[in-house]
Amino acid sequence: MQNTESTGAPGAEDGLSAAEAALNADMEALSQQLAQAEAAVAEMRDVLLRERAELENQRRRLQRDLDQARKFANERLLSDLLPVCDGLEGGLAVETSDLAAMRQGMDLTFKALLKVAESNGLKAVRPTGEPFNPELHQAVSMIDSPAHKSGTVVNTLQTGYVLNERLLRPAMVVIAN
The missing domain is CATH 1.20.5 (Single alpha-helices involved in coiled-coils or other helix-helix interfaces)
Incomplete structure (x- = not known):
């Protein structure tokens, strides 16, 4: 098996x-x-x-x-303002009693300051003689003025400013009634 x-x-x-x-x-x-x-x-x-x-x-x-x-x-702006500061400093250093010369120096310094401001996008708003614009102007008072049309700015009490198309400060104005 x-x-x-x-x-x-x-x-x-x-x-x-x-x-x-x-x-x-x-x-x-x-x-x-x-x-x-x-x-x-x-x-x-x-x-x-x-x-x-x-x-x-x-x-x-x-x-x-x-x-x-x-x-x-602000470096560019401040460097542009240095000549204005120099002009003010020089004007303060001069001792004179001639008011006309001092006024002329202040006027030149103010123009230099405005030039710097404008080159950096700042525009002054002085609307005397223009129609009132509530977006740019602030009405302080109204007077009767036959020489002006109603709603026209008669006097600018404080200059307004616009920075690059944006309102920085409205102009304070008196308008005709």
Whole structure:
């Protein structure tokens, strides 16, 4: 009598070994894929950290530039005003009793100041003789004036100013009734 069990056992062991080998091969392939995915994640994390650092550096640079711009925004205006200050200082240093000469010096200094203001976008609003405009003028009083039409500015009490098309201060005016 032959033992049939022994002839079937080696075939079963070979089948089990082949399955284990296939399983081991699959696990090895999955381990390699996992290692590749972990390497890709680590690389992406590194790129993300670098990008965040670059964005933070750029934000700091922009903030520093903005602070510098605010700090020196009036530099041009103030450097333009220096000759006016020099003129006033020189006028105050002169001791004279000649009122006409002093008035002439003040007039020249005032014209220099207005020139600087106009070159920086400031326009004077002196509306005497013009129709009243509530957007640019502030009526202080009304008077009867046969020489002027009703609603016309008769007198400007205080000059108004417009800075780059925006009202800075309305002109205080007297208008005809």
